[in-house]
Amino acid sequence: MQAIVVAIDFSNISLHALEYTIPLANKFKANILMIWVDKISPTESLYPDTSNHNRLEAKKRFEEIIKMYSKRMGKGLKMDYKLKKGKVYHEIDHLARNERAGLIIAGTHGISGYEEYWIGSNAYKIVTYASSPVIVVRHDYPIKKGIARILAPIDSSAETIQKLPYVVRLATMFKSEVHILATHSSHLKSIQKLAEKYVQQATSYLFANEIPFVEDSIVSNNITKSTLQYAVNVEIDLISIMTEQETPSNALLGLHAQQIISQSPVPVLSIHPQENFSLQ
Secondary structure, three states, X not given: OOEEEEEOOOOHHHHHHHHHHHHHHHHHOOEEXXXXXXXXXXXXXXXXXXXXXXXXXXXXXXXXHHHHHHHHOOOOOOEEEEEEEOOHHHHHHHHHHHOOOOEEEEEEOOOOOOOOOOHHXXXXXXXXXXXXXXXXXXXXXXXXXXXXXXXEEEOOOHHHHHHHXXXXXXXXXXXXXXXXXXXXXXXXXXXXXXHHHHHHHHXXXXXXXXXXXXXXXXXXXXXXXXXXXXXXXXXXXXXXXXXXXXXOOEXXXXXXXXXXXXXXXXOEEEEOOOOOOOOX
């Protein structure tokens, strides 16, 4: 992994996300590349163009951030920044593609609270537009040095197991225990059998990669609430889910994924499905 991209708008939310990123970068042996996006277009404003002043102020603040946080980076690793102009989620995805970044980190205020910055309101769009995996972390999540337990919910969709390779990569680095949770929203045995089939594939994959795991299941009319309650009960450090990339015909995240991201008290790793995927 060449870099981890962190969305920064200088709010406490985004600085907390940066602090969360540093232990990950040290484990991945990856540089941190912060990005600030000037989303104000002079042509759309009745006020004078202040973009140059904004960029100068952003540069000053980034230099302060680097001075404060770079000493926490591992040997040979560095922290840098980019200033962009345009739509926040487009610019973040574009930078991640150009830098071949393996991960994007963004902060969020969750379902309550508000700050006058763009990071909170753009968290969903960053997830849906980004081609790279994205971790969304709440502003009040305590910073930890490791990831002891990862939750991988498994449902009856064919894409549900595509999260496993990245989960295994994280679990290997952090020596994590993976919780495979079959999530059933229906009591119909035929539908439950689909999820159980994918659970078997997931556990076989974890066993082959020598990852310690726990297997469990829930049946609920509110999968989001039950999944998050499970995460709290067993002290999960990261939840990994599958999300759909935004297209003209799919303007929003799937409801369940959106609820997980907005309501989860722990960080959420979102991964987009791939065509012709094989769990080998």
